Amino acid sequence: MGKKRKLQPAARPDKHTLYEASVQAVDIDLDLFARIFEERNGHPLKKLREDFCGTAQLAVEWVRQGADHESWGIDLDKPTLDWAREHRMGPLGVDSTRIHLLHANVLEVEGPKVDLACALNFSYSVFKERRVMLEYFTRVYHQLADDGIFILDSWGGPTTMQNIIDKRNVVASRDIHNNQVPGFKYHWDQSYFNFIDNHIITHIHFRLKDGTKYKKAFTYDWRLWGLPELRDILADAGFVETECWFDGWDDEAEDSDGHYARVKEYTEMDSWVGYIAAYKK
């Protein structure tokens, strides 16, 4: 009989796994992007670029969804890209050759032309000057196909300017490769806001059911950009039209109704998240 082996405690999830489970819904993003692209252009979306890709969950899921899909992910942070290669691309096997991760600054990268580029979870907010944002949007414009579309999400409402902590329970789920993710607590900590220049500092903290804390798992030092400001800069970068796509609100469930539509008016919300689609043609 061999030696008795000690039972190992269940491995604690990585902070990237908890991030994906709490703030991303890549299937919803991709359904909407494919719909917006096909409605506008009359042919399906094939080549997608995820700027500020982090773990590249969206780029990976896009390739998983179709044999003729190809994606690019761009990020400055090498350790996060290494994690993406091992945990997100690795399990895809040969299909992962249709994902191209670039360790680069989105202000410098020269990628091939794509159908659709996106910048999500407000990552572009690291650019605090209008001049730099215009430079970024202009670079994206030139790296899109003739009928290309750029989609970014926008965030606002009166409570985004308050120093508050938004706490919610994230239920147990599965990641895109069907691995189990336990339930946990997610805290969005708006720790600083300056009304003079909209400088905002936020942190994400996690807490597992066994009490393990991931304090300041992620910190963001941003400018809170107004939605009209972003649309003006997109127009200056050359996009011929921008549209806002928002979901409806289910009062009873106190949650999104999951239906996205173009909107020209959106009122009376403490905080909101919506998408801006910028069209090259």
Ligand SMILES: C[S@@+](CC[C@H](N)C(=O)[O-])C[C@H]1O[C@@H](n2cnc3c(N)ncnc32)[C@H](O)[C@@H]1O
């Ligand atoms: C909030 S995460 C976004 C992750 C994921 N794409 C999402 O939508 O949730 C922001 C990422 O942007 C990256 N980043 C920040 N500045 C960048 C830049 N100038 N160029 C490329 N990546 C950048 C960071 O390394 C980080 O991984």
